[in-house]
Amino acid sequence: MSLKEKFAEILPEWRERVTRLLKESGDVKVDEVTIGQIYGGMRDVKALVTDISYVDPNEGIRFRGFTIPEVLAKLPKPAGAEIPYVGGLYYLFLIGQIPSEAEALLVEDEWKARSAIPQYVFDLLHALPRDAHPMMMFSAAIVSLQNTSVFARRYHEGMKKSEYWEPMLEDSLNLTAKLPAIAAFIYSLKYKNGVYTPPDPDLDWGANFAHMLGVAQPGYRDLSRLYMILHSDHESGNASAHATHLAASTLSDIYYAFSAGVNSLAGPLHGLANQEALAWLLDVHKRFNGVPTREQMRQFAWDTLHAGRVIPGYGHAVLRRPDPRFTAQFEFAEKHMPDDEIFQIAKLVNEIVPAVLIEQGKAKNPSPNVDAISGTLQHHYGVKEFDFYTVMFGVGRALGVTANAVWARALGQPIERPKSLTTAMLEQIAAKAKATP
Ligand code: CMX
DSSP: OOHHHHHHHHHHHHHHHHHHHHHHHTTOOOOOOOHHHHHTTTTTOOOOOOSSEEEETTTEEEETTEEHHHHHHHSOOOTTOSSOOHHHHHHHHHHSSOOOHHHHHHHHHHHHHTOOOOHHHHHHHHHSOTTOOHHHHHHHHHHHGGGGOHHHHHHHHTOOGGGTHHHHHHHHHHHHHHHHHHHHHHHHHHHSTTOOOOOOTTSOHHHHHHHHHTOOSTTHHHHHHHHHHHTSOOOSOSHHHHHHHHHHTTTOOHHHHHHHHHHHHTSTTTTTHHHHHHHHHHHHHHHHTSSOOHHHHHHHHHHHHHTTOOOTTBOOSSOOSOOHHHHHHHHHHHHHOTTOHHHHHHHHHHHHHHHHHHHHTOOSOOSBOTHHHHHHHHHHTTOOOGGGHHHHHHHHHHHHHHHHHHHHHHTTOOOOOOOOOOHHHHHHHHHHHHHOO
């Protein structure tokens, strides 16, 4: 059974569930919103729905109900590999079940068949200025593929609403198939004088990305798969996922929508924290000419805080425990690069910084997040160009947001349109609340 047939088989039950929920309980209240939340970036307002992932504050992310260790243990792996096929994760996202190896390969084969990139994308990237940021190049390459959108064509031909998901799935497979090669081409153009390694048809999606970056060290193919799996999805409310969803909710195709998501990932409060975390570790390394003592490390952390800066890679808006995405990468590093001095510093930071942040008493979560270590691993394998890290994040993030976009079309999610109020209105609401005992 093809991926599309499998999706079509499970869809009626989901449509029935959602229709019943809306019909029987559409008026049931889920949440209330405070003035603090309205001014505070809508933090924790429960107003989105996705079945692909859920972030529990104390446990971290679950993909389709499975924790990160479960996903890494249960998904099928290429022969001799430690880390599963990324195609298996995409199957899990779309279909909601752990795939067999044949089912994971179904996705991998779809990707291989759709991976060719039109020449004009390369021409466009060549035409951009030498100082173009890799994220701008990535976003431009994605949106330049818009003319290939099957959804846009079929919409103009007048397809039925119940069929919207089919071309959205086509577009999503086409786009995710091409992203590793687009990203690797940007890498070669920016940092390797345009020397580009073409994809190897015998490799899986994640390993091919490692191959196209030109990193030959054993272990990097596994790291590439791990990185993509860990960065794929984190509920729907994070900025890149939400920007993609918002843009797609207008029935924009996936090229317009994911380009919007990439643009939001490019901001320093979102996708850029990984490079800041690595820069901070390299600073420590430079300052102490290697791994510092515990006391030197503690003092360095306090100096950062006293300078009014945050400790990058620590804290989280939702999580209240160490991020399991950090733990998975930490364990990978312990196994593959225990002697790397930057990793040793990252390890020391993990032992010292949480106590410093607790002593400072501000951060609600003093624990490491995914960004505390991801750059350290890339740095170890020779991918040292910081500006490129967010592009890699984007390749991974595409998996979650495109799977969500297919489901949003399948379940007929409407255009987003929350309501705004004026400051005067909020002042009136506040005054009324004060006056009411
Ligand atoms: N170092 C120093 N202070 C920190 C801190 C850190 N790592 N994390 C939080 N704080 C401070 C906040 O700046 C805030 O201070 P003010 O009250 O002076 O504004 C206070 O603690 C309370 O913040 P919070 O409610 O715990 O955290 P937020 O939800 O506001 O912010 C985050 C979350 C991630 C932006 C913040 O923890 C931070 O800046 N961390 C460092 C940067 C980082 O690692 N970002 C990557 C996040 C990963 C991801 O988004 O997936």
